[in-house]
Amino acid sequence: MDEEKKASQNPSSTSSQYRSPGLFSRLLVDGAYALKTSPRYKATKHFFYNLLENSSYPYKRYFDLMMMVLIFSSVIILIRDVRHETHDFLALFNDYIISFIFLVEYLFRFWVISDSSGMMIKQYEKDELLQRRFRVGHALFKVFLAKWNHVRSPAAIIDLLAIMPFFHELRLLRLFILFRVFKIFRYTQNMQYFGYVLSHKKFELLTLLTFASVIVFVASVLIYVMEANNPDSPINTLFDALYWSIVTISTVGYGDVTPTTQEGRMVAILVIIAGIAVISFATSIVVTAFTEKLDDIRENKMLSDIKGLKHFYLICGYGIVAKQTASKLRRSGRTVVVLDTDYDRIKEAKENQLYALQLDPASLSSYQSMGIDFAKQVIAVILLRDSDILNVYTTLTLRSIDHRINVLSLLHEKKNRRKLRLAGVNHIVYSQELIGLLSKEYSGRPVAFETMSMLRAEEAGAAMEEIVVDERIASNFKNVGDLHIRRHRLLLIGLSKLSVEEFIFNPSPETVIEKGDIMIIIGEHSMINEFRLFSHKRLR
Amino acid sequence: MKTLDVVVFGYAEFAKEIVDQVNEAYRSVKVYALDEETVSEAVKEGFEAELFDLDDNWEAFEHYNMQETLFICALEDDAENVYLTIGLRDGLQDARLIALASTQEHASKLHLAGANKVISKLQATADIIIEVLEKPIVTHIMQEILQEETALKTVQITLEEGSPLIGESLHSVSIKEERELIILAVVDATMQTSFVFTSKGYRHRLEVGDILVVIGYDEAIESFRGRVQ
Numbered sequence: 001m002d003e004e005k006k007a008s009q010n011p012s013s014t015s016s017q018y019r020s021p022g023l024f025s026r027l028l029v030d031g032a033y034a035l036k037t038s039p040r041y042k043a044t045k046h047f048f049y050n051l052l053e054n055s056s057y058p059y060k061r062y063f064d065l066m067m068m069v070l071i072f073s074s075v076i077i078l079i080r081d082v083r084h085e086t087h088d089f090l091a092l093f094n095d096y097i098i099s100f101i102f103l104v105e106y107l108f109r110f111w112v113i114s115d116s117s118g119m120m121i122k123q124y125e126k127d128e129l130l131q132r133r134f135r136v137g138h139a140l141f142k143v144f145l146a147k148w149n150h151v152r153s154p155a156a157i158i159d160l161l162a163i164m165p166f167f168h169e170l171r172l173l174r175l176f177i178l179f180r181v182f183k184i185f186r187y188t189q190n191m192q193y194f195g196y197v198l199s200h201k202k203f204e205l206l207t208l209l210t211f212a213s214v215i216v217f218v219a220s221v222l223i224y225v226m227e228a229n230n231p232d233s234p235i236n237t238l239f240d241a242l243y244w245s246i247v248t249i250s251t252v253g254y255g256d257v258t259p260t261t262q263e264g265r266m267v268a269i270l271v272i273i274a275g276i277a278v279i280s281f282a283t284s285i286v287v288t289a290f291t292e293k294l295d296d297i298r299e300n301k302m303l304s305d306i307k308g309l310k311h312f313y314l315i316c317g318y319g320i321v322a323k324q325t326a327s328k329l330r331r332s333g334r335t336v337v338v339l340d341t342d343y344d345r346i347k348e349a350k351e352n353q354l355y356a357l358q359l360d361p362a363s364l365s366s367y368q369s370m371g372i373d374f375a376k377q378v379i380a381v382i383l384l385r386d387s388d389i390l391n392v393y394t395t396l397t398l399r400s401i402d403h404r405i406n407v408l409s410l411l412h413e414k415k416n417r418r419k420l421r422l423a424g425v426n427h428i429v430y431s432q433e434l435i436g437l438l439s440k441e442y443s444g445r446p447v448a449f450e451t452m453s454m455l456r457a458e459e460a461g462a463a464m465e466e467i468v469v470d471e472r473i474a475s476n477f478k479n480v481g482d483l484h485i486r487r488h489r490l491l492l493i494g495l496s497k498l499s500v501e502e503f504i505f506n507p508s509p510e511t512v513i514e515k516g517d518i519m520i521i522i523g524e525h526s527m528i529n530e531f532r533l534f535s536h537k538r539l540r
Numbered sequence: 541m542k543t544l545d546v547v548v549f550g551y552a553e554f555a556k557e558i559v560d561q562v563n564e565a566y567r568s569v570k571v572y573a574l575d576e577e578t579v580s581e582a583v584k585e586g587f588e589a590e591l592f593d594l595d596d597n598w599e600a601f602e603h604y605n606m607q608e609t610l611f612i613c614a615l616e617d618d619a620e621n622v623y624l625t626i627g628l629r630d631g632l633q634d635a636r637l638i639a640l641a642s643t644q645e646h647a648s649k650l651h652l653a654g655a656n657k658v659i660s661k662l663q664a665t666a667d668i669i670i671e672v673l674e675k676p677i678v679t680h681i682m683q684e685i686l687q688e689e690t691a692l693k694t695v696q697i698t699l700e701e702g703s704p705l706i707g708e709s710l711h712s713v714s715i716k717e718e719r720e721l722i723i724l725a726v727v728d729a730t731m732q733t734s735f736v737f738t739s740k741g742y743r744h745r746l747e748v749g750d751i752l753v754v755i756g757y758d759e760a761i762e763s764f765r766g767r768v769q
Contacts, residue, residue, distance in 0.1 A: 313673070320643065324666035332670075380673045408672055410665070427672045431665040435640060436557030437686045438659055442638060443543045443562060443610045446657070447696040451725045451753040452682065456667060464678050486715075491722055493755065496677045503681065505692055505757070506722055518677050522724065 032120035064187035114146035219245040316361035317385035383409035388416035395423040481509025490523035555614035598631025606634040629654030721756025
């Protein structure tokens, strides 16, 4: 209370303290804002971040591959160096060029790993809000801490050690080249999975290590006490004892160092029994870790595969209609990704060789974990869930991600059509109505019906296709007559004009064709393909 | 073989839509249901309905002219629908039967049971989903033709004795009529089930009994029909 009173009585003291940041702080804040608002700086940093850290970035794999080639060539040069006089260029390449590349990589990684200017601004704005002096030391400490956390991480330490051969004059440092091999962990995802799986068994592995260490310690001391004074025994020093116990407990048992006294052999029996326990315990830990995480690993693999897909249909819900639709799409060469909450359905989808994930299609987090780009990757989302409620809910989730997604939904009950429409479904398929229409069509005009369904199903070799008039076709042909459709043994049913949003049935030869128009053509597949090529061939 | 009467078996969700769609188009549409409740539901909704059972009591249907009647088997239960189809085929040998199938497996059973046409609900739904996404314009046109939303129609015209088209090649007829309508295909009279798409069989000589499948606007079709029949 007293402090508040004081502050209100003397506002100038607070504001003068708050208004006068030092020159250094001002420079830091100005610099941070300049960097944060520079689109060029942001784009460059983003690019390097993607290249070094973002596994879904398409060019990262090329970078990783290049680094792996460098690592292996470095090791090969080291091996050659043992027996042969290394060629000058290779030595130069290994000691300077590769080390330099690794150094640059290390520095770039150090740069992109945290957002220092952002941290600086955050602290500054927080202090501004609380009307207190900018605590520059606090901000710098946070920046330092973020970088330090990176520097002391095992991966960064390995990176640093891999640069060491740069100081090749120190002979021992040349061996640090081998640390470059550990860098492979960074560039291969499988190795990362391996680390990820074992990291879940940290406690068990630590327990095992403690157990093994205690046994080794006790066994080493015991064997030393029992054997060291025996002139026939090869165990003369504490190091010999330690060496023997590690060789024995690991069940390797070289046999170069063996106990000779009765007491020593008693110790050996104990260590051998403990060794079996240690090995079986270690094996079981690794095996259980992998069994437990097998589904996760497969899921991760599936996720990264899906991220890499170019164009696909996303089917939400894997019921009988979905099965039929997915298999038909797959047969026509399309890629399909299935989402469903049900384990058995997902299992079935996987058995049908589809990309399938057990995720809730109505949950935003599912799409976040998938990390897909709807605008670039998804052709359309097909909602085939078990009820209209679920389809409406899923549509709204999708719409909240991107309003341009092309969504098709199955309608279960006629009365819900409006709700689906309101939710933003682009195409509604109501099978009951469709069957009704088909029955009516068949009852009235069976032959016409068969013709149309044959065209739809692309049976009898004929199909009805859409050909979009692109720049090339538009520059090649002025009007419908120029296309000589009949000469290609095709029928031009109509032209969908983009400019007037109108469908012209059986257009006259004088009808002008423009870019963006769509031709509806009937004919044999091969003829349609031939016509497609002909229409794109540069004629003028 | 013009359909005038339609008999629909069953009044479940798919059958209801069928009855709705065909109701206006034919002289009579009658629903046959397996229980009283369904019969009264159909009657309440303004349709003519009657009770029936799956025992071989097909004499009740003999008053229908088999040439003018279409029987649609649309019972909800797959097994019952197959049983009904086989019973109808046995009892009314000349009847034209359409049957609704829920799965592909069920569809082949209905074919074996003697249905003239089997519409697979699953297949049709999957086809339309893919069509809407892959060929939106084609689907739109097909939909308009099916729902008769535009004056554009597909019709079948049977060539009768004395038609001026007899003896002409399909190609020359198509060229002559090109301005008005498009002849999509022809069903060869001698080989009843084989289709010849105009694009492929342009040398085909038209004969009596050939069925032309024509797409065009109402007026053009009627004038063509007048000229060729």
